[in-house]
Amino acid sequence: PQQVITGNAGSIKAPLPGNVAKIKVKEGQAVKAGEVLMTLEAMKMENEIMAPASGTVKKIYVAEGKAVQQGEALVDLA
Numbered sequence: 730p731q732q733v734i735t736g737n738a739g740s741i742k743a744p745l746p747g748n749v750a751k752i753k754v755k756e757g758q759a760v761k762a763g764e765v766l767m768t769l770e771a772m773k774m775e776n777e778i779m780a781p782a783s784g785t786v787k788k789i790y791v792a793e794g795k796a797v798q799q800g801e802a803l804v805d806l807a
Contacts, residue, residue, distance in 0.1 A: 739805065739806060739807075740802050740804075740805050741766065741778065741780075741781070741802070741803050741804045741805070741806065742800050742801060742802055742803060743769060743778075743797045743798065743799055743800060743801045743803055744769075744776070744778075744799065745769070745771050745776070745799050746771060746796075746797065746798050746799050747769045747770050747771030747772075747776065747796070747797060748769070748770045748771075748794065748795065748796050748797070749767060749768075749769060749770075749791045749792065749793050749794065749795045749796075749797060749803075750767075750768040750769065750770040750775060750793065751767060751768040751793060752766075752767045752789065752791070752792070752793055753765050753766060753767055753768070754766050754767070754786045754789070754804070755786065755789075756786050756787070756788060756789055757785065757786060758785065758786045759783075759784070759785050759786075760780045760783065760784060760785070760786060760806070761780065761783045762780055762781065762782050762783045763779055763780065764779060764780045765777045765778070765779055766778050766779065766780055766786070766803070766804055767791075767803065767804070769797070769803075778803060778804075780806060781806075782806065784806035784807055785806065785807050786804060786805075786806060787804075787805040787806060787807040788804070788805040789803075789804050790802045790803055790804065790805075791803055791804075
């Protein structure tokens with residue numbers, strides 16, 4: 730899978746349009762920089778969305794199976 734790190738701690742946005750294949754974290758969970766938050770499926774490829782910095786998952790905006798557009802908010806880290 731391709732690994733994608735976007736943004737900084739705060740709002741993590743979709744780097745490309747696709748479908749949310751798997752969400753690997755829960756709200757309130759502590760994550761480390763580089764930890765996989767979710768997998769986004771785009772053009773038959775799985776893209777791992779990784780935490781750009783350590784923090785806590787504040788809000789998850791998407792659900793598994795949801796189609797997202799490029800730039801759409803996926804997760805907020807605090």
